[in-house]
Amino acid sequence: MNLRISFLTILISSLLFVSACGRKNQESRKVTDIQSVKKEWALAVHGGAGAISTENLTPEMDKEYRSALNEALATGKKILSDGGTALDAVEQTVRYLENNQLFNAGKGAVFTHDGRNELDAAIMDGSTLAAGSVAGVTDIKNPITAARTVMTKSAHVMLTGAGASEFAREQGLEIVPPSYFYTERRFNELQELLKKSKNGTVGCCALDRYGNLAAATSTGGMTNKRYNRIGDAPIIGAGTYANNSTCAVSATGHGEFFIRWTVAHDISALIEYKGLSLKDASELVVNEKLVKAGGSGGVICVDRYGNVSMPFNSKGMFRGFATSDGKEGVFIYRDELMHYQE
Numbered sequence: 001m002n003l004r005i006s007f008l009t010i011l012i013s014s015l016l017f018v019s020a021c022g023r024k025n026q027e028s029r030k031v032t033d034i035q036s037v038k039k040e041w042a043l044a045v046h047g048g049a050g051a052i053s054t055e056n057l058t059p060e061m062d063k064e065y066r067s068a069l070n071e072a073l074a075t076g077k078k079i080l081s082d083g084g085t086a087l088d089a090v091e092q093t094v095r096y097l098e099n100n101q102l103f104n105a106g107k108g109a110v111f112t113h114d115g116r117n118e119l120d121a122a123i124m125d126g127s128t129l130a131a132g133s134v135a136g137v138t139d140i141k142n143p144i145t146a147a148r149t150v151m152t153k154s155a156h157v158m159l160t161g162a163g164a165s166e167f168a169r170e171q172g173l174e175i176v177p178p179s180y181f182y183t184e185r186r187f188n189e190l191q192e193l194l195k196k197s198k199n200g201t202v203g204c205c206a207l208d209r210y211g212n213l214a215a216a217t218s219t220g221g222m223t224n225k226r227y228n229r230i231g232d233a234p235i236i237g238a239g240t241y242a243n244n245s246t247c248a249v250s251a252t253g254h255g256e257f258f259i260r261w262t263v264a265h266d267i268s269a270l271i272e273y274k275g276l277s278l279k280d281a282s283e284l285v286v287n288e289k290l291v292k293a294g295g296s297g298g299v300i301c302v303d304r305y306g307n308v309s310m311p312f313n314s315k316g317m318f319r320g321f322a323t324s325d326g327k328e329g330v331f332i333y334r335d336e337l338m339h340y341q342e
């Protein structure tokens with residue numbers, strides 16, 4: 001009899017507990033949903049994070065970077081507002097940034113220790129989790145397009161070095177002599193920075209009107225890198241990640257930390273498993289976990305509602321966003337906007 005009563009008590013209290021947990025989950029879900037009004041499309045770009053402050057950026061350079069970021073935004077905005085896909089928007093926006101020598105990707109890539117340019121890039125389709133990346137390539141004009149071609153035309157996710165070039169050539173992509181990536185500014189930078197490393201990368205995240213998210217990142221890596229070092233940018237889940245059920249993320253910063261802390265996927269996982277908002281998830285990873293670890297840098301991310309977050313823990317990050325509700329802007333320093341959520 002006693003046994004029966006206590007069994008019943010345990011059963012009833014377990015049922016009550018399970019239903020309370022369910023209610024709590026539903027409530028927190030609802031809060032996230034109410035906070036987030038879905039936008040038709042949204043776009044975020046970055047042009048690298050690092051020791052960027054008003055002390056080391058002249059007003060002319062400040063203007064130059066802002067206008068380049070605006071051009072990049074205009075590229076993606078046109079595609080999204082015309083009904084194009086998030087994948088096209090992120091690829092074309094990053095191509096624009098790769099061709100602009102202000103940024104450490106494509107034409108403006110930094111130099112390795114032995115005076116070469118080795119480029120990394122990745123792209124991911126949040127609707128299928130298809131992804132493609134190239135790493136350590138030296139003669140592909142637009143590594144982001146090579147990454148997309150790896151995703152769509154090969155059976156693999158990541159190709160490196162000479163093999164990646166061979167594949168790009170076979171696919172008819174534009175091949176340039178390695179000297180194409182030579183810019184005086186970056187070469188001089190290497191001479192000055194042979195002892196110190198320097199950051200800078202480009203990336204783009206987008207949500208299209210079909211509910212698809214995509215992310216793309218492209219970089220020359222870190223100045224003075226050696227031994228065919230590969231950073232986080234071409235590693236899916238570290239510097240680049242997209243998943244329609246959570247968010248799209250593109251990172252910039254000290255790649256070794258972003259790889260070890262699987263930064264881009266961690267943000268997505270916090271949204272998926274813990275129900276955090278984009279803002280809370282990205283802040284937790286960038287301004288708590290990475291800060292504690294000593295990893296400097298930042299991310300841009302867009303979630304499935306079109307919210308945008310661009311947190312970083314370095315002095316500055318070249319960044320910008322635009323959404324279908326007419327909000328947009330480009331920013332550089334810490335006292336400017338990092339999150340847009342409505």
Ligand code: ASP
Pocket residue numbers: 048049198199200201219220221222230231232233239251252253254255256
């Ligand atoms: N994350 C890039 C890398 O480590 C560099 C950067 O973003 O500045 O290769």
